[in-house]
Amino acid sequence: xxxxxxxxxxxxxxxxxxxxxxxxxxxxxxxxxxxxxxxxxxxxxxxxxxxxxxxxxxxxxxxxxxxxxxxxxxxxxxxxxxxxxxxxxxxxxxxxxxxxxxxxxxxxxxxxxxxxxxxxxxxxxxxxxxxxxxxxxxxxxxxxxxxxxxxxxxxxxxxxxxxxxxxxxxxxxxxxxxxxxxxxxxxxxxxxxxxxxxxxxxxxxxxxxxxxxxxxx
Amino acid sequence: xxxxxxxxxxxxxxxxxxxxxxxxxxxxxxxxxxxxxxxxxxxxxxxxxxxxxxxxxxxxxxxxxxxxxxxxxxxxxxxxxxxxxxxxxxxxxxxxxxxxxxxxxxxxxxxxxxxxxxxxxxxxxxxxxxxxxxxxxxxxxxxxxxxxxxxxxxxxxxxxxxxxxxxxxxxxxxxxxxxxx
Numbered sequence: 001x002x003x004x005x006x007x008x009x010x011x012x013x014x015x016x017x018x019x020x021x022x023x024x025x026x027x028x029x030x031x032x033x034x035x036x037x038x039x040x041x042x043x044x045x046x047x048x049x050x051x052x053x054x055x056x057x058x059x060x061x062x063x064x065x066x067x068x069x070x071x072x073x074x075x076x077x078x079x080x081x082x083x084x085x086x087x088x089x090x091x092x093x094x095x096x097x098x099x100x101x102x103x104x105x106x107x108x109x110x111x112x113x114x115x116x117x118x119x120x121x122x123x124x125x126x127x128x129x130x131x132x133x134x135x136x137x138x139x140x141x142x143x144x145x146x147x148x149x150x151x152x153x154x155x156x157x158x159x160x161x162x163x164x165x166x167x168x169x170x171x172x173x174x175x176x177x178x179x180x181x182x183x184x185x186x187x188x189x190x191x192x193x194x195x196x197x198x199x200x201x202x203x204x205x206x207x208x209x210x211x212x213x214x215x216x217x
Numbered sequence: 218x219x220x221x222x223x224x225x226x227x228x229x230x231x232x233x234x235x236x237x238x239x240x241x242x243x244x245x246x247x248x249x250x251x252x253x254x255x256x257x258x259x260x261x262x263x264x265x266x267x268x269x270x271x272x273x274x275x276x277x278x279x280x281x282x283x284x285x286x287x288x289x290x291x292x293x294x295x296x297x298x299x300x301x302x303x304x305x306x307x308x309x310x311x312x313x314x315x316x317x318x319x320x321x322x323x324x325x326x327x328x329x330x331x332x333x334x335x336x337x338x339x340x341x342x343x344x345x346x347x348x349x350x351x352x353x354x355x356x357x358x359x360x361x362x363x364x365x366x367x368x369x370x371x372x373x374x375x376x377x378x379x380x381x382x383x384x385x386x387x388x389x390x391x392x393x394x395x396x397x398x
Contacts, residue, residue: 012377015384021361046387049394050356052334053341055245056252062262063244066269067237073273074233 007036018043221285229276239285240269247293250353253341254297264300268293290358291368294350301346333394340390348383351376 009026016022017030018040030036219227219235221242227235247268252261271292272279279288341349350369354360362380366373 011381012374015377015380016362019355019362021363042388043384046384046391047356049337049387049391050341050352052330052337053249053253053357054334055249055357057245058248058262058265059258062248062266063240065266066240069270069273070228070236070240071233073276074228074231074236 007033009036011039014039015043018047222281222283225276225279225285226281229279243286243289246357247289250290250358251293251297253338253353253357254294254346254350255300256342260300264293264296267296271296284364286358287360287364287368290354290360294354294368297350336394337391340387343390344383344386348379348386351379352383352387355380 007029009029013022013026014030014036017026030040219238221239224235224238228239244265248261248265251264251268252258255261255264268289272289279285341352344352347369351365354365354368355362360368362373362376365371366376369376371379
């Protein structure tokens with residue numbers, strides 16, 4: 001920044017230097033260049049004046065409103081467990097979609113069997129939009145829960161809530177190998193009737209293969 | 218003293234007091250930033266509340282490896298921009314000509330400092346919004362230029378260019394406040 005030759009450092013470099021974010025090169029140059037020093041002095045003068053900008057309190061009512069919301073959030077019942085890692089979310093979403101497609105295919109294409117399968121026996125009436133939305137928004141509080149694991153062994157005919165299904169999927173994503181798939185299927189109600197799987201002509205191994213679940217995952 | 222990130226992590230684990238610590242740390246600087254950006258106390262308080270509501274709502278998305286402050290200011294800056302866009306679409310509700318200056322009427326400052334502070338406030342308020350945003354995020358919120366670039370969605374050179382223009386304009390407007398030698 002002198003009159004004889006262009007400065008090797010830009011004003012952007014000098015700004016970074018003035019705010020402690022610059023490199024040694026700019027500092028070394030500014031020490032010897034009167035115009036750059038002058039620019040730095042100007043920035044520092046503005047910084048001094050900026051200290052006169054006093055902070056202001058928001059109204060107490062606004063702060064109390066935030067406090068009340070925080071209290072509600074803090075006391076919301078937290079589900080113990082591990083959060084679903086962002087890396088698993090695409091897989092969980094893909095697994096959901098594949099299961100939906102398979103279920104739809106089965107519903108449309110199933111052959112008349114000797115004994116119709118009770119719908120609740122192999123697919124639970126979950127709200128898919130809600131589930132997908134939850135998956136997309138990161139399943140913030142879904143983790144490994146005892147009841148999700150127990151789904152596999154239960155004999156009840158009750159349907160599963162969105163949360164139970166989402167839990168099972170989250171659990172599936174966190175488990176190694178085929179266990180995860182079984183739990184995912186359990187969450188969807190597939191586990192309840194092995195014959196249903198047979199009639200769907202889909203084996204666990206094929207489903208694992210479709211979902212890309214392999215040994216060591 | 219626990220870091221912001223530690224406090225927020227404890228809050229996520231259910232420690233309400235940890236959030237109170239963060240609220241104490243940020244209520245004044247955050248509100249001042251918002252007020253200087255929108256120039257209207259009522260609107261600033263709405264945005265202040267909404268900023269924290271979003272923090273609470275998205276607490277599960279927060280990555281504790283990243284600094285809390287820039288995340289908070291990013292949310293606030295986005296809300297401020299939304300507010301400005303709304304006003305731009307409604308000409309009857311443009312930015313008020315006479316902004317409320319946070320420093321005015323501060324009983325803690327002596328009269329001369331108060332007067333000087335009000336002049337600085339007016340000069341900052343007269344900056345174009347994008348320059349004012351960068352200037353306040355750097356000077357008051359303490360974000361680095363790189364963090365400001367992330368918060369505003371502009372690239373680093375654009376941020377530095379806005380800061381340069383802001384400094385030049387403030388220098389021109391406030392030079393008369395320098396003590397004569």
